[in-house]
Structures are given as structure tokens and as C-alpha cells.
Amino acid sequence: MTIHENVQQLVQSVRLYFPDLWSTRTHSITFRNTRGGYLRSRLTLLGIVWGILIVLWIPFDLFFLPQDQGYPIAIARLCLGGMLAFIAWQAHYRTKLKHAQQLITLMVLCLNIFYIYSISVLDFPQVYSGFIYGYTLLPIIHVAILTIFPITLKENLGLMAITACCQIGVDILANRLLSPENLAGYWLQNVLALMVIWSQQSKLYMLMRLYRQATLDPLTGIYNRRMLLQLAQKAMENCEQEKQPFTVLLFDIDKFKRVNDTWGHGAGDMVLRGFTQFIQSRIRKTDLFGRYGGEEFVLFLPNCDHQQAIEIAERTLQSLRSLKIAIEIDNAHLMITSSIGISSFTHGDSLSSLIDRADRALYECKDAGRNCYRYHALGQLHHHTERRRKIA
Known part of the structure; x- marks a missing residue:
């Protein structure tokens, strides 16, 4: 197969699947239910695991941070762990796709609220090494965890926009928005975001193909x-x-x-x-x-x-x-x-x-x-x- 034929095949695939990858508007009700169940199971597991890891980090905060910073952040970690446990519990019992979408959005909001609060307690650190530096990397982690979800491009851009707005707001308050180190961090984060989007769309595309093969008649495209x-x-x-x-x-x-x-x-x-x-x-x-x-x-x-x-x-x-x-x-x-x-x-x-x-x-x-x-x-x-x- 020539390069021209490969390009034509790629363009045809993009044209065929882009509406499905962009939003849920063209998705069937049954596929929405299937994807909703898939999102719920991953959200439940992520909420439990991430909530436990958040709480387990409290001793390190109390040991490495001053008392006036360690205790407020420890309390914030307990609150975040509790919210993630609540999200996991809700995801387990809520069955519709819109509930999964709402809970993912709530999780991203909670993570970013914790980021803003912890950075403000740490007085907007300017250092780029040491224990405190880990808190400046939280937005990158927030973007990376979205990789596990097979969400549409529209949903993903909305969730990433929440993290981006919070991070830019923090950098403006810290007066480091245009610093060379910060710009390099933005570049790295954008590259990571593109990789996350690619991974998400690949998962959604594969889920869609498997669903269609399992549920649709290959000749007519209606239910088998x-x-x-x-x-x-x-x-x-x-x-x-x-x-x-x-x-x-x-x-x-x-x-x-x-x-x-x-x-x-x-x-x-x-x-x-x-x-x-x-x-x-x-x-x-x-x-x-x-x-x-x-x-x-x-x-x-x-x-x-x-x-x-x-x-x-x-x-x-x-x-x-x-x-x-x-x-x-x-x-x-x-x-x-x-x-x-x-x-x-x-x-x-x-x-x-x-x-x-x-x-x-x-x-x-x-x-x-x-x-x-x-x-x-x-x-x-x-x-x-x-x-x-x-x-x-």
C-alpha cells in the first residue's frame, strides 16, 4: 500500500469516527450505557486507590513541613481523601453516563481545589527542588490521571481547562507566569496533555469498535x-x-x-x-x-x-x-x-x-x-x- 493510500485511509477513518470521538451526540443509548458502566468502574477504583494514597502521604507532610503548614495541609488531605471515597461510593451506585461525567468533573474540581489551597498554605513556593516542589507538579498529575478514562475529546478539553485555569491563576498570584522555568513546565504539560488525549481517544475508539462488533450486524449496521x-x-x-x-x-x-x-x-x-x-x-x-x-x-x-x-x-x-x-x-x-x-x-x-x-x-x-x-x-x-x- 502506497503512502498516498495510507493517508487516504487515515483521512477516511478520521472523517468517519471524529463525530463519535468528539462528543456523545451521535452515540446510541446502549453505547452510552456501556461507556457509562466502563467509566464508573474505573472511577470507583481510582477514587479508592487515589484516596488511600492521598491520606498515606500525611506523615510525610507532618515530618518535612513546618507545623503551621503541615497540619493545615494534612487536614486538607483528609478532606480530599474523604471526597474521593464519596466519589467512589457514588460511582458504584449511580448507573447513568451523566452521573459518571458529573463525578469525574467533581473529582477534577476537588483535586484542583486541594492544589490551590496547598500552594497558598505554602505561600506560593518559587523553588524548583526539594519536598515542596512536588506540590507544584500536582497539575501534571491531574492531567495524567485522566488517561485511564475513555472520554470524548469535548469532555477531555473541558476537564483539562479546569486544571489549566487553576494552574494559570496560581502562577499569576505567585508572579511566575512567564518565568523560564514555568514556561518549560507548560511545554512539558502540553506534550503530556497531547499524549493523554491520544490515549483517551484510542481507548474510546477501541471500545466503540468492540461494542459495534459485539452488538451490531456487520452488513446493515443495526442491532444483531x-x-x-x-x-x-x-x-x-x-x-x-x-x-x-x-x-x-x-x-x-x-x-x-x-x-x-x-x-x-x-x-x-x-x-x-x-x-x-x-x-x-x-x-x-x-x-x-x-x-x-x-x-x-x-x-x-x-x-x-x-x-x-x-x-x-x-x-x-x-x-x-x-x-x-x-x-x-x-x-x-x-x-x-x-x-x-x-x-x-x-x-x-x-x-x-x-x-x-x-x-x-x-x-x-x-x-x-x-x-x-x-x-x-x-x-x-x-x-x-x-x-x-x-x-x-
Whole structure:
């Protein structure tokens, strides 16, 4: 591969992933939850370990510092250790991403407040060696500890800005902002900040790729069967607790095997992607849509009863009949239809029984000639005692 191709590949990757690396705006709800759990676990461990280390340093302060400086800083260390323990405890019990973000911000604020207080107690030291010198290096440590968090670039810049503002404020009060030693320290800290950002973005990028490989269908980019059923189970339980309706639509692209046999599997893949984009453009953010297997797709509709689902199915089939999917073969466009099996949650249902009724309804669509929908209520019997072989 030439240098030009490498550069093009790098630019394409940056263009593809930069919105995800910049902020959480484009992240899915499930990925936010996944990253929130990842941040919480690291924040809990960091709060415990860092809090213990902060407190264990108290004897050194009392031994090496004068009494009028050692005792106030020791008390401040106890307070900081207590806050870090509190942050660790909160991170363990809070489950949402925004809670993890808030706790990380609180941790950075507490560390910087301790830095400002300790430097003021030490009367803004000008020396660059000895025991006191360690306190002037605290901002560098505050930047370095952010390395363990897979946070977005926007989040990282906000946290680093807190440390930078505190450090600049201290240097102004100490009248050393433009001293050669201080400028060299800033240079070192900026280099470290770039390395931290690189490490964070690498972690976030890897976490995102692993998440997508584990939860998304590689062809269509929607939820795979395993992840879809996990999310649907939770959504169904929430609807049951809140006494809200919950409905499932099971789609099957009609005569899909004929597309593969006539135009090839590449054209079949384009049809699957085109159908996916078509459905995604017509669903709510709260709906769960995924690939169930082959040419079958499932749409779970929280807070939607069977009558509303039937209306959705009617509109979908009507719009689908006019859809033309380009297959990049002789400038051809394919038109497709779909059959839709519908079932709605009833008390005592399981997710398996709900999908099974939608599946039976789908087979009735096949018996009726395809390109239609059927609804299966609880207790409704299928017309055939034996499952018919699906005809492509």
C-alpha cells in the first residue's frame, strides 16, 4: 500500500469516527450505557486507590513541613481523601453516563481545589527542588490521571481547562507566569496533555469498535439478534411495570432468495441495506430495530398497542411498494415487498412467546400470498398443525 493510500485511509477513518470521538451526540443509548458502566468502574477504583494514597502521604507532610503548614495541609488531605471515597461510593451506585461525567468533573474540581489551597498554605513556593516542589507538579498529575478514562475529546478539553485555569491563576498570584522555568513546565504539560488525549481517544475508539462488533450486524449496521433480544427484554419488562403496551413487528422480505439467484449476493446485500435504511427512517428513537436472521427483521414498539402497530404496518407496506433500490448492476433498480407478522404483549407473555406469535402471523402472510400483514392475538390458533417450509 502506497503512502498516498495510507493517508487516504487515515483521512477516511478520521472523517468517519471524529463525530463519535468528539462528543456523545451521535452515540446510541446502549453505547452510552456501556461507556457509562466502563467509566464508573474505573472511577470507583481510582477514587479508592487515589484516596488511600492521598491520606498515606500525611506523615510525610507532618515530618518535612513546618507545623503551621503541615497540619493545615494534612487536614486538607483528609478532606480530599474523604471526597474521593464519596466519589467512589457514588460511582458504584449511580448507573447513568451523566452521573459518571458529573463525578469525574467533581473529582477534577476537588483535586484542583486541594492544589490551590496547598500552594497558598505554602505561600506560593518559587523553588524548583526539594519536598515542596512536588506540590507544584500536582497539575501534571491531574492531567495524567485522566488517561485511564475513555472520554470524548469535548469532555477531555473541558476537564483539562479546569486544571489549566487553576494552574494559570496560581502562577499569576505567585508572579511566575512567564518565568523560564514555568514556561518549560507548560511545554512539558502540553506534550503530556497531547499524549493523554491520544490515549483517551484510542481507548474510546477501541471500545466503540468492540461494542459495534459485539452488538451490531456487520452488513446493515443495526442491532444483531443477541443485542436486540437483550434490549427488547428490558423494554418489555419496563412496559409491563408501567402498564404500557408493547408490540412486535416481524418483517420478511418477500422472495429474497430469487434476488440472490438472479442478481447475485452482492445485490442481495444492497437490498438488505436499502430495506434497513427504509425502516430506520420511519421509526421512533425509542423503537428497537434489528436483524433477526437472513432476510428477517424485527421491530419492537414500546408504548404502542396492536391497533397502532397495524396502522404502522399498513403505512410501511404502502410506502415500501414504491421503494426502488439501486443495485449497481446495469443501472438496475429493484422493487421489493415484505410480509409482516404482528403480535402484542399480553399479561403472562414472555419475549419468546411474543415473537413466536408474530412468527405464526408471518406464515399466515405467506399463505395469503405475501405483501401483507397479519396480527396474532394470544390464544389464536394457527391454521396448520405443522409448520410449513418457508418458500423463498
